[in-house]
Amino acid sequence: xxxxxxxxxxxxxxxxxxxxxxxxxxxxxxxxxxxxxxxxxxxxxxxxxxxxxxxxxxxxxxxxxxxxxxxxxxxxxxxxxxxxxxxxxxxxxxxxxxxxxxxxxxxxxxxxxxxxxxxxxxxxxxxxxxxxxxxxxxxxxxxxxxxxxxxxxxxxxxxxxxxxxxxxxxxxxxxxxxxxxxxxxxxxxxxxxxxxxxxxxxxxxxxxxxxxxxxxxxxxxxxxxxxxxxxxxxxxxxxxxxxxxxxxxxxxxxxxxxxxxxxxxxxxxxxxxxxxxxxxxxxxxxxxxxxxxxxxxxxxxxxxxxxxxxxxxxxxxxxxxxxxxxxxxxxxxxxxxxxxxxxxxxxxxxxxxxxxxxxxxxxxxxxxxxxxxxxxxxxxxxxxxxxxxxxxxxxxxxxxxxxxxxxxxxxxxxxxxxxxxxxxxxxxxxxxxxxxxxxxxxxxxxxxxxxxxxxxxxxxxxxxxxxxxxxxxxxxxxxxxxxxxxxxxxxxxxxxxxxxxxxxxxxxxxxxxxxxxxxxxxxxxxxxxxxxxxxxxxxxxxxxxxxxxxxxxxxxxxxxxxxxxxxxxxxxxxxxxxxxxxxxxxxxxxxxxxxxxxxxxxxxxxxxxxxxxxxxxxxxxxxxxxxxxxxxxxxxxxxxxxxxx
DNA sequence: AAGTCTCAAG
Numbered sequence: 001x002x003x004x005x006x007x008x009x010x011x012x013x014x015x016x017x018x019x020x021x022x023x024x025x026x027x028x029x030x031x032x033x034x035x036x037x038x039x040x041x042x043x044x045x046x047x048x049x050x051x052x053x054x055x056x057x058x059x060x061x062x063x064x065x066x067x068x069x070x071x072x073x074x075x076x077x078x079x080x081x082x083x084x085x086x087x088x089x090x091x092x093x094x095x096x097x098x099x100x101x102x103x104x105x106x107x108x109x110x111x112x113x114x115x116x117x118x119x120x121x122x123x124x125x126x127x128x129x130x131x132x133x134x135x136x137x138x139x140x141x142x143x144x145x146x147x148x149x150x151x152x153x154x155x156x157x158x159x160x161x162x163x164x165x166x167x168x169x170x171x172x173x174x175x176x177x178x179x180x181x182x183x184x185x186x187x188x189x190x191x192x193x194x195x196x197x198x199x200x201x202x203x204x205x206x207x208x209x210x211x212x213x214x215x216x217x218x219x220x221x222x223x224x225x226x227x228x229x230x231x232x233x234x235x236x237x238x239x240x241x242x243x244x245x246x247x248x249x250x251x252x253x254x255x256x257x258x259x260x261x262x263x264x265x266x267x268x269x270x271x272x273x274x275x276x277x278x279x280x281x282x283x284x285x286x287x288x289x290x291x292x293x294x295x296x297x298x299x300x301x302x303x304x305x306x307x308x309x310x311x312x313x314x315x316x317x318x319x320x321x322x323x324x325x326x327x328x329x330x331x332x333x334x335x336x337x338x339x340x341x342x343x344x345x346x347x348x349x350x351x352x353x354x355x356x357x358x359x360x361x362x363x364x365x366x367x368x369x370x371x372x373x374x375x376x377x378x379x380x381x382x383x384x385x386x387x388x389x390x391x392x393x394x395x396x397x398x399x400x401x402x403x404x405x406x407x408x409x410x411x412x413x414x415x416x417x418x419x420x421x422x423x424x425x426x427x428x429x430x431x432x433x434x435x436x437x438x439x440x441x442x443x444x445x446x447x448x449x450x451x452x453x454x455x456x457x458x459x460x461x462x463x464x465x466x467x468x469x470x471x472x473x474x475x476x477x478x479x480x481x482x483x484x485x486x487x488x489x490x491x492x493x494x495x496x497x498x499x500x501x502x503x504x505x506x507x508x509x510x511x512x513x514x515x516x517x518x519x520x521x522x523x524x525x526x527x528x529x530x531x532x533x534x535x536x537x538x539x540x541x542x543x544x545x546x547x548x549x550x551x552x553x554x555x556x557x558x559x560x561x562x563x564x565x566x567x568x569x570x571x572x573x574x575x576x577x578x579x580x581x582x583x584x585x586x587x588x589x590x591x592x593x594x595x596x597x598x599x600x601x602x603x604x605x606x607x608x609x610x611x612x613x614x615x616x617x618x619x620x621x622x623x624x625x626x627x628x629x630x631x632x633x634x635x636x637x638x639x640x641x642x643x644x645x
Numbered sequence: 646a647a648g649t650c651t652c653a654a655g
Contacts, residue, residue, distance in 0.1 A: 080648075111648060114647090114648050115647090117649090144648095148649085149649035153649065177650050178649085215651065238652080241652095242653065273653075274653040276653090310654085313653080342655095344655050
C-alpha cells in the first residue's frame, strides 16, 4: 500500500475531538493494513498524551509498538504528557520513554530535558533530576533558557534554593521567567527577604512576578501588607484576585472576601472557578445562603464545568448553610467527585444530624474504589461523636490504620476524646489520652475540659483546666470553662479567683456572636448588643417571645451564665444571648413560613436550645442554628440533634 | 511542530 493513502486518514485524525473518535478512526486505518504509518502517529499520540480527556496509556502503546522508529517529537510529547498527568507512575514511565529513545539512537534534545525536569519537579524525584542536570550540562542543553528555567524550578520545588541560585548566577542570558522562577524559589521556601530583594532588582516585571510576591505575602506575611501590594500593583490579573479573595476566605475574614468579590463584579471582571471556590468558602463560613445560591446559579448560567474542587466547595457551602438536601443534590448530579467532595458530603450529613447517611456514603465511597484519607476519617469520627456511638467510633478509629495504613493524627484523637467525653465516659477519655502514640496537644485537653463541664466533673475539670492554663496562658476559652466548672459546682471563690487571674493578665474574651442573612445582607449580633438599627423592635419582640414561651415551660436557665457579667445582670444577659437577638430579628424580617437561619461562632447553650425548640412550635417556624460544631434544625418543638450535643 | 514562572476545597 503506497504511503500517500494514509494522508486523508491523518487529516481525519487531526479532526477528532474525543478519544473514542480517535481510537475508532485509527482502528479503521489499521484494518486497512496501514500499520501505524508515521503521519498517523503524531495526531494520535499528541491527542492521547496531552488532551485532558485523552488516554496516555494508548499513546504509550502506539509509541512502543510503532514499526518504524518514532521521531523525537513524539517521545517528547509523551514525556510532556506524563509530566503534566501527575500519575503516581508518571516519572518512572517517562524515564522508560527516555531510555527507550536512547536505546533507539534518538538523541534527547532541549525539549526532552525541559519536560523531564518538569516531571522530576512534579513527581518528586530529586536524585534523578540532579543526574539529568549533569547530563544536560555535559551536552550543552543547559544553554537553552527554557531548560535552565525548568532546572531552577526543579531545584526550587525541592527547597534547594542555593542550587537554583547557582544556575541563575552562572548565566548571563536570563529572561523574565528565570527571574520569576528564582524569586518564587525564595518565596516558596520562606526566604521572603531574599525573594523581595531580587524582586526589587528585576529589570522588568510581569503579572507573574507581582503575583508571586502577592502570594507570599498572603501566605507568610500579613494580609494587610498583601492588600497594600494589591492596591499598588500596576495590573491585577485574575490570579491576583484569586490570591486576595482566597487569602481573606482562608484567614477568617469571609466578609472581606465577599466585599472584594463585589468589587470585582463592579469592575465587570469575570470570576473563574478558583475565585468562586473561595467565594463559596466565605459563604460557608458566614452561612450566607443567598450569596451561595447566587454563585451556583452563576455557574449554571455560564455553563461552567463543575470539577471536583468546585463540587466540593458547593457541597460544603450548602451543607454549612444548612441546606443539606441541596448539597446532596449537587453532589449526586456532579460527574467529578474525588475524595474531598465525598468528605464534604459526609461531614455535611453528619453536621446536619444525618449520621446514618454519612456512614452509608462513606461505605459507598470505598465501594467506588476511592480510598478515604485522613480528613474523611475525621468526618466519620465526628459523625460518631454527634450520635454518641462509642463502639462504632472505635471501629472506625482502628480501621484507620488497619485498613488504610493511616497513622492516627491529633484530629482523630481529638474526635475520639470528644466522642467519649460527650458520652459521659470521662475516665475512659482520660485513659485514651494517656494511651496516645503522640503527645496530646491543648486542643485534646481542651476537648476533655469541655466534657468535664458538660458532665459536671469538677475534680477532673480542675486538674485539666489548671494544667491547660499553665501551658497556654492566653487562651480565653480555658479560663472561662474552668471558672464555669467552679461556679456550677458551687465553688464561687475558686471561680472568682480564675476571673481575677484573667483580668490581671488582661486576657480578652473572644465574644460570642450570631449571624443571620436577610435579603443578601449578613447581620451580626453580640450578646446584649444594642447597635443594630432595629434594636428597639428586636428587644420588644424578644420580650413578647419570652413571655409566650414561659407559659409553655420555658424557664430561663441560670446554670450556664458566663462569669464576666455582674450578678445583677445575669438574667438580663442570658435573656439576650446573640442567637436570641438574631432570632427576634429573623422573626421581624423574614417571610412567615420561611426558615430562619442563624450561624454562631460558639456552641449553643441549653437555655437558647430550649427557647428555640419552643419558638419553632409556638410560632410554627423552622429554625436552623449552626453552632461551632454542628447544626440544630428546630421544627415543631424538636431539634435534629435529639438534644445530644 | 513544542517548552519554562503566579492560581482554588474538606
